[in-house]
Amino acid sequence: MSLHINAAPGDFAPTVLLPGDPLRARHIAQAYLSDAREVSNTRGMFGFTGQWQGQRLSVMGSGMGIPSCVLYATELVRQHGVRRLLRVGTCGAVKPGLRLGDLVLALGASTDSRVNRQRFGGHDFAAVASWPMLRTLADTAAAAGLPLHAGNIFSSDLFYHPDRALTSLLADMGLLGIEMEAAGLFGVAAAEGVHAAALLTVSDHLLEHTAMDPAEREQGLGRMIRLALDAAAAMEANAAD
Numbered sequence: 001m002s003l004h005i006n007a008a009p010g011d012f013a014p015t016v017l018l019p020g021d022p023l024r025a026r027h028i029a030q031a032y033l034s035d036a037r038e039v040s041n042t043r044g045m046f047g048f049t050g051q052w053q054g055q056r057l058s059v060m061g062s063g064m065g066i067p068s069c070v071l072y073a074t075e076l077v078r079q080h081g082v083r084r085l086l087r088v089g090t091c092g093a094v095k096p097g098l099r100l101g102d103l104v105l106a107l108g109a110s111t112d113s114r115v116n117r118q119r120f121g122g123h124d125f126a127a128v129a130s131w132p133m134l135r136t137l138a139d140t141a142a143a144a145g146l147p148l149h150a151g152n153i154f155s156s157d158l159f160y161h162p163d164r165a166l167t168s169l170l171a172d173m174g175l176l177g178i179e180m181e182a183a184g185l186f187g188v189a190a191a192e193g194v195h196a197a198a199l200l201t202v203s204d205h206l207l208e209h210t211a212m213d214p215a216e217r218e219q220g221l222g223r224m225i226r227l228a229l230d231a232a233a234a235m236e237a238n239a240a241d
């Protein structure tokens with residue numbers, strides 16, 4: 001049990017999928033995992049552990065934004081023995097040509113948040129994903145014939161950003177999309193000596209002003225969830241730490 005996670009010791013598997021939405025965590029547990037059991041529900045931020053392809057895996061909501069995600073990730077690592085944190089979320093695309101439903105794999109995450117500078121003596125920290133997790137995600141996607149867009153993303157503190165030029169600036173620098181957690185998650189992983197990655201589905205395009213309808217959203221997210229679970233099972237099967 002930790003301050004914000006009322007799970008017992010050993011309740012969480014070493015690999016945890018982290019969607020922003022706790023109800024999506026519940027959906028993943030109920031629709032995909034076998035023998036799923038709710039292991040945490042403090043503040044309604046549900047966590048579950050079950051089985052996928054013979055491997056024990058967990059899924060828990062991270063909440064929206066870096067402060068929430070960092071808080072849960074830190075407790076999962078420090079008090080619940082978690083070693084691999086896999087964000088599964090949505091993003092708004094900024095790169096021309098990306099389509100709704102496309103899968104984005106974050107190699108790194110730029111940000112307007114100061115959380116990593118606070119950890120890093122005020123310097124810029126290159127918030128990058130774990131190479132073993134990236135490799136497993138890429139290999140698993142290739143085996144399933146799923147195309148991935150791998151590159152830099154932006155984790156914003158503001159969903160309703162006042163800077164209207166931001167999306168063009170990010171596109172000019174080659175970024176793929178905007179979400180709100182990955183840079184903080186990668187900072188936790190670096191500070192705690194564990195692994196983190198972020199797999200995202202394009203839910204809208206911020207320059208083309210398009211958005212998924214609910215049916216597209218469900219189908220697109222289902223592809224991402226299955227890929228994340230398959231990769232997480234491979235990570236558990238091959239885990240060296």
Ligand SMILES: O=P(O)(O)O[C@H]1O[C@H](CO)[C@@H](O)[C@H]1O
Binds near residue numbers: 180
């Ligand atoms: O789909 P999720 O994981 O919630 O991620 C995105 O959606 C939320 C904003 O609507 C933010 O958390 C953003 O990062």
Ligand SMILES: O=c1cc[nH]c(=O)[nH]1
Binds near residue numbers: 093178179
């Ligand atoms: O535009 C978007 C879509 C998903 N998540 C975000 O943070 N922004």
